[in-house]
Amino acid sequence: xxxxxxxxxxxxxxxxxxxxxxxxxxxxxxxxxxxxxxxxxxxxxxxxxxxxxxxxxxxxxxxxxxxxxxxxxxxxxxxxxxxxxxxxxxxxxxxxxxxxxx
Numbered sequence: 001x002x003x004x005x006x007x008x009x010x011x012x013x014x015x016x017x018x019x020x021x022x023x024x025x026x027x028x029x030x031x032x033x034x035x036x037x038x039x040x041x042x043x044x045x046x047x048x049x050x051x052x053x054x055x056x057x058x059x060x061x062x063x064x065x066x067x068x069x070x071x072x073x074x075x076x077x078x079x080x081x082x083x084x085x086x087x088x089x090x091x092x093x094x095x096x097x098x099x100x101x102x
Contacts (some may be wrong), residue, residue, distance in 0.1 A: 026101045033086065034096040043089060045076055050098055055080045077102070 022037040030050065037044040043063075047056045060085070072091040077084065082100040089095070 004012060028098050030098045032096050034087065034089070036089075043074055043076075045078060045087065046090075048087060048096070048098070055085075060101045075099070 017038045033049040034045050035047045037046065045057055045060065047054055049055070057078045058081045061079055062075050063075060065072055065074050067073075070092060074089045074091060076087050076089075078087060085098060086100040086102060088097050088099050090097070
């Protein structure tokens with residue numbers, strides 16, 4: 001029987017996200033200022049400033065961390081009441097970024 005090539009989608013333990021080019025998801029990767037609580041090893045963003053406008057965070061809907069080389073990036077999916085955003089905090093450079101408007 002001839003051997004087939006490697007198919008990454010055949011692995012049940014790996015999820016490879018599909019490219020989503022939907023017009024409603026907008027990637028930004030812009031620097032922002034964030035007011036956040038740092039308590040007991042946990043980061044809780046409260047509000048952020050983007051384009052000279054303040055956005056109060058009503059709820060952090062999801063958070064996770066990823067390693068990018070030496071850096072650990074903390075990601076937050078947040079709800080302002082009007083829109084959903086994804087922001088991130090670089091734990092090495094101590095910088096915040098607005099990644100996406102969802």
